[in-house]
Amino acid sequence: NHVSRSYEINVAxxxxxxxxxxxxxxxxxxxxxxxxxxxxRVYSHVRKTAVITDEYLLKVADVSxxxxxxxxxxxKVYSHVRKTxxxx
Numbered sequence: 001n002h003v004s005r006s007y008e009i010n011v012a013x014x015x016x017x018x019x020x021x022x023x024x025x026x027x028x029x030x031x032x033x034x035x036x037x038x039x040x041r042v043y044s045h046v047r048k049t050a051v052i053t054d055e056y057l058l059k060v061a062d063v064s065x066x067x068x069x070x071x072x073x074x075x076k077v078y079s080h081v082r083k084t085x086x087x088x
Contacts, residue, residue, distance in 0.1 A: 001025060001088040003060045023060045025087050026077045028052065034087065039078045046071050063087055 002022040009016060026034040028041040042061045044050035046069065052058050061069045063076045079085040 003056070005056060023056075025060065026063050026080055028057055028061050034077060034080050036078075036081055039074060039081055042069065042077050043071075043074045045069055046074055 001024050003025055005020055005022060007018065007020070009018065021030065023030055024032070024034055026038055026042075028038045029035075031037070041050070041052070045052045045061060052061055052069065058069060061073055061077075063073045063080075064070075076085070076087065080087045
C-alpha cells in the first residue's frame with residue numbers, strides 16, 4: 001500500500017543513519033491517510049495551479065501507475081476517499 005523509495009549511499013568509514021518517510025499510495029499530503037486534501041492536491045497539480053515537483057510525491061500521486069499524474073489519478077483518489085473504489 002506504500003510507494004517504495006530507494007537510495008544509493010556510499011560510506012567510506014563510520015556509521016550513517018537515514019530516516020525515510022514512506023507514503024501510502026495516493027497520500028500526497030503525507031498525513032498517513034488518503035482523504036479529500038489529497039484529492040485536492042492531485043487536482044491542483046493536474047490544473048497546474050500548484051505543481052508537484054518532488055519526484056517521490058509524483059509517484060505517490062500517480063495512483064494508476066502509468067508514469068503520469070492526470071485527471072484519472074484525481075478520480076481514483078476521490079473514489080478511494082468516497083470508498084466506491086479502493087486503491088488497495
